[in-house]
Amino acid sequence: MNEILAANAEKTEEQGHPTAESLQAAREVGAFALRTPQKYGGTWADATRVARLLSELGRDCPSTAWVAGTCLTSKALAVGTVSADVEREIFADPDALFCGSGSPAGGHAERVPGGVRLTGRWASASGCEDATWAGVGVMLDGVFSYALVPTADLTIDRTWHVAGMRGTGSHTLVADLVVPDERIGPLRLPGPPEDMLVYGLTALGPVVGATFGALDVINRMFASDRKPYMTQYASMGESPGARHWLADATRLAHRAERTMLALAAAADAEGLTADDYALLHADMADSARDCRTAVELMLDLHGASGFTTSNPLQRFWRDVAVGSRHPHLNPYLATERLGAALRG
Incomplete structure (x- = not known):
């Protein structure tokens, strides 16, 4: 799996969505069945499994890992929202790729004969070009x-033009159709704190993985005959400063991973309160910031050549920079929530 994702990461970015080979590799390890209910052939994996698998995927292709994470969220929101008959329909293939957006801001729904007329636009639907089903939030x-709508019944407006996570294909879904009544239902949000942690891990996992992907690039550089330019050192490892920067970047990457796994363990333990979640959300944001800081140190180590378009380091840097800005990882909102919890 890792070799396939790594070999296709550049092409994934160039074409704007994961390659068929990358999608198949992710599918074979169960990345799209993480929140398919077990009764339909999925794993409904615990948070620790989710975090580990998404970070493993992200180490070689952050975009593919991100698409797998958003598939998890879309499937989790669908369960219990629509009828049992619709669940059997949408989960007929437990490894089917889902996409979607829980935000109701851009959509409109009204009851009409035969169902609900659904119109509007839903941005940032990662994986929409390859997904079978799309879930969209709306006020009804x-x-x-x-x-829940087959993506074949929607139009995709290719609006995803960003610096990083370019291979996620997070375009805008456009709808103008009638949805059968049984394919739409009340959405229970916010959910339990454990669920909110899992949704956050779908963003954090790929970012942590990408940080280790960047670290792999730097470690290969240290193992080569590369030396710091304009110095008398024979190798990078001879420089005390370079060793220090490498140690700091490695420590930060591992601290981010430990935080991620601790968050996953907390979600798996269940019984969390809203105040618990406020503190854990702040930890999640800190983990993302550790990733950004680690990658910045790695860029300092590599120098300007790390920004060469053929160098995977710059791709990991851009993916971490964009992915770590997801609302689930927003540091000032996490601090705001924690402060409010502390003040009762």
């Missing part, structure tokens, strides 16, 4: 609801 009769 004043109730926050979720509609």
Whole structure:
């Protein structure tokens, strides 16, 4: 799996969505069945499994890992929202790729004969070009609801033009159709703190993985005959400063991973309160910041050549920079939530 994802990472970015080979490799390790219910052939994996697998994927292709993470969220929101018959339909292939957006801001729904007319636009639907089903949030009769629609019935407006995570294909879904009543239902958000942690891990896992991918690049550089330019050192390892920077970057990467796994363990333990989540959300944001700081140190070590477009280091850097800015990893909102919890 790792070799396939790494070999296709550049092509994934160039074409704007994961290659068929990358999607198949992810599918074979169960990345798209992480939140398919077991009764339909999925794993409904615990948070620790989710975090580990997404970070493993992200180490070689952050974009593919990100698409797998958003698939998890879309499937988790669908369960219990639509009828049992629809669940059997959408989960007929437990490894099917889902995409979607839980935000109701861009959509409109109204009841009509035969179902619900769904119109509007939903941005940042990662994986939409390859997904079988899309879930979209919408207000229906004043109730926050979720509609499941075959992506073939939607239009994709290719609006995802960003510096990083270019291979996620996080474009805008456009709808103008009638959805059967049974494919739309009330969405229960916010969910339990454990669920919110898992949703956050779908963003953090690929970012942590990408940080270790960048560290792999730097460690290969240290193992080569590369030396610091304009110095008398015969290798990078001879420089005390370079060794110090490498140690700091490695420590930060591992601290981010430990935090991620601790968050996953907390989600698996269950029984969390809203105050617990406020503190854990702050930890999650810190983990993402550790990733950014680690990669910046690695860029200092590599120098300007790390920004060569053929160098995977710059791709990992851009992916970490963008992925770590996801709302789940937002540091000032996490601090705001924690401060509010501390003040009761």
